[in-house]
Amino acid sequence: MVGGLACALSPRSLPANPPRCEGNFKPNFALAEATCPNYPPPMVTKLSLLSFCSCLLAAPLQAAVALPAGGTEALSSEADSPAKEALTAFREGNHAKAIELAKPLAEKGNADAIYLIGYAYETGQGLEASRELALVNYRKAAATGHKDSIYRLSFILLASEDEAERSQAREALETASKDDPAVAGRILGEAYLRGRLTKEPDFDKTVTWWTSAATAGDVPSLLLLARLHEGQFGFADKKDLKKALGYYTKAAGLGDAPSMVALGSRLLNGDKENRNEKDGREWLKKAIEAKEYSALLALGDFEENVKKDPKAALALYERGKDAGQVDCILRVADAYTEGKGTDPDSARGASLLESAAKAGNPTANYRIAVKGLSVPKPDLLAGYSHLLAAATGGLPEAQNELGLLYLSGKLAAADSPAGVAWLTRAAQGGLALAQNNLGALFEQGAGVPQNIANAGQLYSLAANQGHAGATLALARLYSKGAGVVADLPKAWALATLAAERGEATAKKFASDLAEKLDDKQRAKGQQDLEAMKAGKPTEPKPEATKPADAKPAKSAGTPKPAKTAK
Helix, strand or coil: CHHHCCCCCCHHHCCCCCCCCCCCCCCCCCCCCCCCCCCCCCCCCCCCCCHHHCCCCCCCHHHCCCCCCCCHHHCCCCCCCCCHHHHHHHHCCCHHHHHHHHHHHHHCCCHHHHHHHHHHHHHCCCCCCCHHHHHHHHHHHHCCCCHHHHHHHHHHHHCCCCHHHHHHHHHHHHHHCCCCHHHHHHHHHHHHHCCCCCCCCCHHHHHHHHHHHHHCCCHHHHHHHHHHHCCCCCCHHHCCHHHHHHHHHHHHHCCCHHHHHHHHHHHHHCCHHHCCHHHHHHHHHHHHHCCCCHHHHHHHHHHHHHCCCHHHHHHHHHHHHHCCCHHHHHHHHHHHHHCCCCCCCHHHHHHHHHHHHHCCCHHHHHHHHHHHHCCCCCCHHHHHHHHHHHHHCCCHHHHHHHHHHHHHCCCCCCCHHHHHHHHHHHHHCCCHHHHHHHHHHHHHCCCCCCCHHHHHHHHHHHHCCCCHHHHHHHHHHHHHCCCCCCCHHHHHHHHHHHHHCCCCCHHHHHHHHHCCCCHHHHHHHHHHHHHHHCCCCCCCCCCCCCCCCCCCCCCCCCCCCCCCCC
16 A cells, blocks of 8 residues: 555655645635536545546535636636737746746736736746735736736635735625626635635525526536535535526536536436436436537446446446546446456456556546555555656545655655645645644644644544544644633534544543533533534634644644545
C-alpha cells in the first residue's frame, strides 16, 4: 500500500511545483461553469467528487458548487479582442510572453489585458503572487463593466474574513445580476449557501438567487437547485426528491444531454418511490442519441444493480467502452477482473484499467497505484507516478494519500509544505478524511503554524460529513475551550455522536463528560445531539479569551493524521 512506500525515490523525481498552501483554510469561490449532472460513476468513497466525471454531482458542500478556477480556462475573451494573442500565450503556458504582450494594452485601458494581469497576480503565474495587486487590476477592469473581472474580484472578496469586503462582493454581484442574472445569480446563491453573506447558510436566499438565474436560462442553476433539494448541500429538513426531479426534468427539457442522464439515472436507479423505468429509459435513449455516452453507464448500472442481470450490464458497459466512455471502461475492467457477466480474465481487466489510466482517468491511476504499491517488491517510481497522476487529476483520495506520503519522509525526505498543500487540496475538494488529517496538523502545529481555530473549522467540516474521529476531536476542543468557546453540553453531544458513529474511545469520553453536567446542561446537550442528528451543521465559535494559536490542553485522545484504508 502507499503507506509502505520505501525511501527509494530521489527528490529530483518529485514535482517541482506542488500546489501552494495558504496559511488559513478558507472556502473557495469560482464561477460554476461546468455543473454538469452526468450519472455518477463508482467512487472510492461516497464523500468526494471524482474528477473523471468533470462535474459536481456528488460533491459535498465545500466543493459542491464550484471548484477554484485555477486553470487557464478562467481566461476567456472575445475572439476579436486586442488581447487575444496575450490570452492565448497565457493559456498555452507562455506566461512571460503573455505579460509582455498584455502590459502595453493594459496601459491603454484594455479590460481583457488588465484582467489577464490581475489573474497572473492572483495565481502567481507570470508575476509574483499578490492578492492586493490582483484586486487592484480586477477593480480597474471591473469598473469598465468587464464581467470576468467582476466575478474573480467577487471570489476573492467572498473568501475574505473581512465582512466589509464580503459586502463589497455582494454589491458588485447584485449590480452585475441586472445585466447577467444567470452567472451573477448563480454565484450569489453559492455565497448564501456557504454563509458568506449571512451568519448562517441561508437556504431561502440560495433558492431565490438560483431560481432567478434559472429563470434567465441558466441550466447549471437548475441542476444546483435539484441537488440542493436532494439534500446534497445539507438542510436535511428541506429535502424534497420530487421537487429535485422537477428541476432535473426542466433542465433535460431544455435539451441539456447531461441533465437527461441525471434525470434518467434517477428514474431508474434512484429512490424507489420516484422510479419510472419507461420514462428513465426514454430519457437515457435521448441522451445517447445526443452522444452523451454516460447514459450507457446509467443503463448498465440499472441492469446490474436493479435487474440483477450482469450479462446485460456488461453489454451496455462494452458499448460505452467502445464509444470511449472512460467510466464504462472501468466497469468492463471490473467485470473481467471479478468475473461478473463473463469468465474471469484478470489480464484483460488489467489492460483495460491501464487504458483508462492512459486516458487520464484519476480513479484508474489511483487503483493501479494502490495495487502496484501493495505488492512485496513494488515498482516505487511507477506507483508514485500513478498516484501523482490521480492527485493532479483532482481525485481527493489520491491527494490525501500523496500528502501523507510527502509528510511520511518515505520519498527520500519529508516535505511538509508539499504534504500540507496536497492535504489542503483534498480538504478543499470535500474529503472528510483529509479535513480531519489537516485539522490534526493545525492542532498539533505539525508542518503548519499551530492554529486551533483552523483545526476546529476543519474538524467541523469533517464531522458534518459523518467522520467519527473528527467528531470526537471537535468534542475535545469544546470540552477544553481550545480554539472555541468552552461548551460541555455540546462536547458531550459530539462525543456521544462520535460513539454512535463508531469511534472506539468516544463512549468513555462522553461518559466522563456526563458526570460533569447538571440537569440543565444535560437537557441542552440532548437538544444539541438531536439537532446534530437532524443534520444541523456544527460550526465552531472561536473562543474570545485566548488567541487562536493557543496550545490545546494535552490529551491522550489527540489524533494523528490518519491514513486511508486500503
